[in-house]
Amino acid sequence: MKTIKNKHMKTIQLFLFASLFTLVSNTSFAQTQKTEKFKVSGNCGMCKKTIEKAAKDAGASYASWNKDLKELTVKYQSKSTDVSKIQQKVADAGYDNAGAKASDKAYENLPGCCQYDREAKKSTAKK
Template sequence: MRKIIVIFTVLITTLSFAQDKNKKASIEVDGVCGMCKDRIEKAAIRTKGVKSAIWSIDTHELKLIFDERKTDLQAISKKVASVGHDTKEIKATEEQYNAVHPCCRYRDEVVKNDHKKEKEDGK
């Protein structure tokens, strides 16, 4: 009887602390256009354990579904930064940032203003 109680306790403890294989989260990622969207989503989805990655141009929010047993938000942020896009936690290096297309240079005020004008003209 004692073995059954111990096994039951271990099982319950393990299940209660198990990591989520369909964890939902979102992170803020800098970018300005559709090319940025493609690059950000591809980088995130290529991170082992990421099942879904959708980035919004308007809100800069990257919505994720991932397996916590295989990855975490820091690893995903590193992967996104490696293709030139800043997150709140991890900034792309100058070399990574400079590798993005000139129209994707979200740190440049002129580029950001050009994209705002395009958006306003398109409405």
């Protein structure tokens, strides 16, 4: 009888340990995942595909660009990337955004339908 009790106790202890480990793992994961939204210029479905791919290439686990709002929502693990890296990768793909401006060359390489109206460069010359 004593042996059976010990076996059950060990099984219960193992179950509790596994449950605790799972709870701690899930809590740690949730604490490092971040969600950000920021403005990204663009026009069409091709823009959407390119912007979302660039964000994922920069480490986002989720990326969705809203064409009407010109807003990109990303989810990412803060241990592996950050919003500035994602913004830079999107700019490298040719799209100005809240955190980084695309180079003229990257913008000019976009297909014609994707070339959105850019803000005029601010002049530093005094009048």
